[in-house]
Amino acid sequence: MNSTERQLLSGDSAIALAALHGGVALGTGYPGTPSTEILEYFSHIGGKAQWSPNEKVALEVGIGVAYGGARSLVTMKHVGVNVAADPFFSVAHTGVVGALVVVSADDPGMASSQNEQDNRRYAVAAAVPMVEPADSQEAYDFTLAAIEISERWKIPVLLRVTTRVCHTQAPVLPRAAVPPPQPHFEHDLRGRNLIPSNARPAHRRLRQKLSELTDWSETTPLNQIFSGDKKLGIITSGVCFMHAREAAPDASFLKLGFTHPLPLKKIAEFVRSVERCVVIEEGDPYLADAIRAAGLKVESKPEMFRFGELNVDRVRRILAHDPSPEPTRPPGKPPELCDGCGHHVVFQALKNLDCIVAGDIGCYALGVLPPYSAMDCCVCMGSSIGIGLGLRQVLPPAEAKRVVSVIGDSTFVHSGMTGLAEMIYNPPPTGHVVVILDNSTTAMTGHQEHPGTGRSLDHAATGKVIYEDLGKALGIEEVRVFMLGKDCAEFQQVLADALASEKQVLIIARRPCVLAAKSIREYEKCALANGGCCS
Amino acid sequence: MKKPVNIVIAGLGGQGVIKASDILSEAAFRSGFEVKKSEIHGMSQRGGSVTSDVRFGPQVLSPMVPPGEADFLVVLAPDQVEVNRGQLRAGGVLIAPDLIDASKLSNRKSFNVALLGALSAHLGLGEEKWRAAIHSCLPEKLHPANEQAFAEGRRAAAAKKLEP
Ligand SMILES: Cc1ncc(C[n+]2csc(CCOP(=O)(O)OP(=O)(O)O)c2C)c(N)n1
Ligand code: SF4
Numbered sequence: 001m002n003s004t005e006r007q008l009l010s011g012d013s014a015i016a017l018a019a020l021h022g023g024v025a026l027g028t029g030y031p032g033t034p035s036t037e038i039l040e041y042f043s044h045i046g047g048k049a050q051w052s053p054n055e056k057v058a059l060e061v062g063i064g065v066a067y068g069g070a071r072s073l074v075t076m077k078h079v080g081v082n083v084a085a086d087p088f089f090s091v092a093h094t095g096v097v098g099a100l101v102v103v104s105a106d107d108p109g110m111a112s113s114q115n116e117q118d119n120r121r122y123a124v125a126a127a128v129p130m131v132e133p134a135d136s137q138e139a140y141d142f143t144l145a146a147i148e149i150s151e152r153w154k155i156p157v158l159l160r161v162t163t164r165v166c167h168t169q170a171p172v173l174p175r176a177a178v179p180p181p182q183p184h185f186e187h188d189l190r191g192r193n194l195i196p197s198n199a200r201p202a203h204r205r206l207r208q209k210l211s212e213l214t215d216w217s218e219t220t221p222l223n224q225i226f227s228g229d230k231k232l233g234i235i236t237s238g239v240c241f242m243h244a245r246e247a248a249p250d251a252s253f254l255k256l257g258f259t260h261p262l263p264l265k266k267i268a269e270f271v272r273s274v275e276r277c278v279v280i281e282e283g284d285p286y287l288a289d290a291i292r293a294a295g296l297k298v299e300s301k302p303e304m305f306r307f308g309e310l311n312v313d314r315v316r317r318i319l320a321h322d323p324s325p326e327p328t329r330p331p332g333k334p335p336e337l338c339d340g341c342g343h344h345v346v347f348q349a350l351k352n353l354d355c356i357v358a359g360d361i362g363c364y365a366l367g368v369l370p371p372y373s374a375m376d377c378c379v380c381m382g383s384s385i386g387i388g389l390g391l392r393q394v395l396p397p398a399e400a401k402r403v404v405s406v407i408g409d410s411t412f413v414h415s416g417m418t419g420l421a422e423m424i425y426n427p428p429p430t431g432h433v434v435v436i437l438d439n440s441t442t443a444m445t446g447h448q449e450h451p452g453t454g455r456s457l458d459h460a461a462t463g464k465v466i467y468e469d470l471g472k473a474l475g476i477e478e479v480r481v482f483m484l485g486k487d488c489a490e491f492q493q494v495l496a497d498a499l500a501s502e503k504q505v506l507i508i509a510r511r512p513c514v515l516a517a518k519s520i521r522e523y524e525k526c527a528l529a530n531g532g533c534c535s
Numbered sequence: 536m537k538k539p540v541n542i543v544i545a546g547l548g549g550q551g552v553i554k555a556s557d558i559l560s561e562a563a564f565r566s567g568f569e570v571k572k573s574e575i576h577g578m579s580q581r582g583g584s585v586t587s588d589v590r591f592g593p594q595v596l597s598p599m600v601p602p603g604e605a606d607f608l609v610v611l612a613p614d615q616v617e618v619n620r621g622q623l624r625a626g627g628v629l630i631a632p633d634l635i636d637a638s639k640l641s642n643r644k645s646f647n648v649a650l651l652g653a654l655s656a657h658l659g660l661g662e663e664k665w666r667a668a669i670h671s672c673l674p675e676k677l678h679p680a681n682e683q684a685f686a687e688g689r690r691a692a693a694a695k696k697l698e699p
Contacts, residue, residue, distance in 0.1 A: 008560060008561060008564050008570060008572075111575040112575075135571075135598070163575065164573060164598055164599070167573060167574060167575070168571055168572065168573040168598035169557075169560055169570070169571065169572040169573075170569075170570065170571045170572075170595075170598070171564065171569065171570065239597075239598065242596040242597045242598065243596070243597045243599075245596050246596040246597045246601075311597065311599050311601060311602070312597045312599070312601040313601050313602050327602060327603075327621070329602075329618075329621060330617070330618045330621070331618075332583065332584025332586075332615070332618055333547060333582065333583055333584045333614070333615075333618075334583050334584075335548060335581070335582055335583030336581075336582045336583070338581055338582075515581075
């Protein structure tokens with residue numbers, strides 16, 4: 001394939017291609033829809049990419065890459081930024097040497113997420129510049145722009161995309177690759193050790209950079225004006241530009257690609273140049289609030305359009321002040337656990353024993369749906385263990401004894417391990433039972449590897465976290481491994497015994513995901529044949 | 536600005552909805568059109584509803600087919616026809632699964648491509664573009680079965696067009 005030919009790419013793939021052409025030395029991340037394919041494609045086309053145990057570690061590795069003078073791309077879904085927020089805020093203060101581009105893939109409409117948070121707010125809160133592409137071509141171009149901005153101002157950049165940008169395929173014309181910088185370490189003790197005496201000047205430096213970036217935002221071509229009819233002006237960003245341009249082809253547009261810090265002078269000029277000015281954006285009124293706070297008169301969408309994605313029809317309604325109820329699509333068929341999935345047996349047993357189940361996120365979250373309806377909560381990754389322990393601490397003993405925490409293997413490595421530390425440190429009076437559903441993959445997001453599979457992102461053999469050893473080393477009273485079969489009775493007995501023991505029990509319920517089993521066998525065969533290397 | 540052609544492909548997870556939309560968008564792209572293909576995916580488990588929107592033409596803005604504006608609705612699963620019928624514009628063409636006799640396919644897994652064959656009879660993209668798209672989206676060992684399925688679908692659609 002000629003790399004500078006026009007090709008059909010998803011936004012995710014376009015980001016990966018730009019990372020390759022822009023000289024990114026290492027891509028890190030944790031899987032999460034709709035961001036997952038970025039690193040998979042980056043690896044596929046020859047980039048070096050790694051899954052980390054979670055987003056925080058992924059970002060920390062990325063910070064190391066950027067401190068070393070190399071370019072770094074860190075990918076995650078929107079809620080991943082919550083996990084990575086601690087290093088994210090602080091690296092804005094220390095600054096970077098090589099580029100650090102953090103991709104936040106937001107999911108308005110929650111096609112596959114647990115909340116609808118709008119991560120544009122993170123750019124403001126952490127005080128970092130933000131770019132927002134509208135399609136695959138811009139995903140490519142803006143990734144390269146983000147690398148440039150990051151190195152010019154020595155600051156991490158937030159590349160904010162949404163499901164429709166990530167998962168839409170559209171043509172992309174790539175550019176020639178640029179040579180990457182040579183990694184090299186320079187000490188900067190005061191710049192990067194955020195003890196208070198260093199952090200105070202670091203904060204001032206950060207604000208100085210932002211003030212320069214504000215001036216730059218007024219002139220950057222990332223913010224574009226499309227002159228049209230002066231009766232209607234639309235200020236928009238991301239994929240909403242596409243919906244709005246289709247809904248109102250004759251209007252004037254200010255399309256913002258660089259959305260933090262905002263070019264308020266340019267915006268003011270635009271607002272004054274049109275008779276009626278409407279802000280079209282998905283999610284929170286991020287642009288509208290900022291523009292109004294600057295004293296400018298713009299229309300924002302009614303509250304009903306804060307929920308879900310926008311589309312051409314919804315934009316037409318906003319522009320027409322049409323408050324009539326929107327047509328609802330008949331509900332589709334929800335997904336189900338696959339036939340033969342090991343999760344069936346576990347949820348049947350939990351239901352039969354009338355357990356109170358602190359659940360977690362993964363395929364097994366389908367245990368909340370009939371026929372099992374056997375999961376009582378699912379809040380965020382890793383939360384099952386802490387929530388289960390909290391319930392055990394306060395419920396009357398008869399109820400407390402029925403509480404079980406259920407967590408997937410990838411989720412356990414992501415953020416369940418600290419929950420186990422809590423269990424031995426603050427043990428509830430009735431003990432506790434944690435079940436790790438070990439299906440040897442991150443199934444939910446499309447079968448990615450993780451530190452518990454013993455295979456790296458490209459499926460080559462690598463070091464492996466063994467949960468039973470980990471549990472024992474932490475000092476859990478009883479650690480059991482159970483190979484799940486088709487029959488529920490035996491597992492149910494193990495679970496019943498664990499509950500009755502009133503000890504701290506860790507049960508590892510093992511059975512490879514049926515959809516991944518064939519590939520897993522192939523990777524294993526391949527690893528044996530090649531002495532560890534498989535790709 | 537000439538309006539794009541709007542196509543919605545619908546079915547259940549595991550049936551090859553996304554693969555079909557990949558092939559369709561590749562065929563349109565190879566024919567020199569602007570193309571956008573968009574779907575909501577991410578769940579691994581099988582069996583849930585899946586739809587994919589493909590738009591192509593001289594210019595495509597929004598990646599999603601606006602509700603009720605699909606020119607073609609291609610449905611792979613009988614129980615997904617009614618759920619998605621509202622996507623079709625008045626006078627739009629429904630390509631339903633009962634058009635294809637699956638027993639005539641050398642590999643039943645190529646059912647998605649058979650329906651693309653039926654769709655192709657309405658679109659006017661060159662047959663060689665379709666073949667190239669099938670080749671670029673599927674591994675070589677599946678090419679014969681999918682070319683056969685495509686031809687079968689095209690034949691079935693042509694036969695239906697002739698019906699009074
Ligand atoms: C902070 C955060 N990162 C990523 C995700 C996306 N996500 C949801 S569940 C999951 C992992 C599921 O894997 P596992 O725990 O092994 O369960 P399985 O799906 O294999 O049953 C991921 C990556 C998320 N919801 N939150
Ligand atoms: S994809 Fe794997 S883990 Fe998920 S439901 Fe199917 S078999 Fe179970």
